[in-house]
Amino acid sequence: MAAEPKKGTFMADNKQDNRPLSPFMIGQYYRPQWTSMSSIFTRITGLSLLVASLMIVWWFVAAASGPEAFATANGFITSWFGDLILFFSTWAMFYHMLFGIRHLIWDSGRMLEVDQSEMYAQAALVGSVLLTIFVVIVL
């Protein structure tokens, strides 16, 4: 029985299998870094804002429907569980906003050095917490 021809012998062979792949930024290959962590959290916070957004849409639809529907939706949002969602969403909102602004700064060609980027990440993390506390106190 003839041996299988080696991969890559023919033009039509799929060479993709041997292609070197760079590992994903989170996992066993990299230690956690400010740059990679702040980046993935920008995405996570952005996506998680869907929960509070849909809750607020429900609140508006209920308000438009009448007092009974409003009482149900408003009761849920102002319950401890609704408050918890709104509290974390407020933080997620500020985090996503501050790190989104970093993207706008990067796009203008500024703050592209790693140390500047890390400094912004640390400052923006503190900023997002402070802004959340500010909103909770004011409202």
Added chain:
Amino acid sequence: MRFITDRKRAAGLGSAKTGTEHHWHMMVTSVALVPLVLMFILSFGAILGSPYSEVIAYYQRPFPAMIAILTMLVGFNHFAHGARSTIEDYTGGLTRKALIIGVNCLSYSAAAFAIFAIVRIAL
């Protein structure tokens, strides 16, 4: 082994040529959302917890209603585009298409429901 050439296998796997437009769209909507969301958090947070009649009276005023409408419109648009990037990063094929269509249906439905509700309260 499949009788398929390298060229045929590579066709369609390159850039979609619309990345610049997508990126610019995200920039425009994100800049718009900075003031919109700040105003929305302050106005929505101020009225949340008030009784039904006060909430209705509040959103009959043009300024709070317009902030809410624009935040919902631009916000869900930004979400649909951002979620699409995530889907494109981690999925492929039919799953990718189904998820992108699903996210678009959800985002624009949610925005439409919210805007219809606010307009109905306001008018």
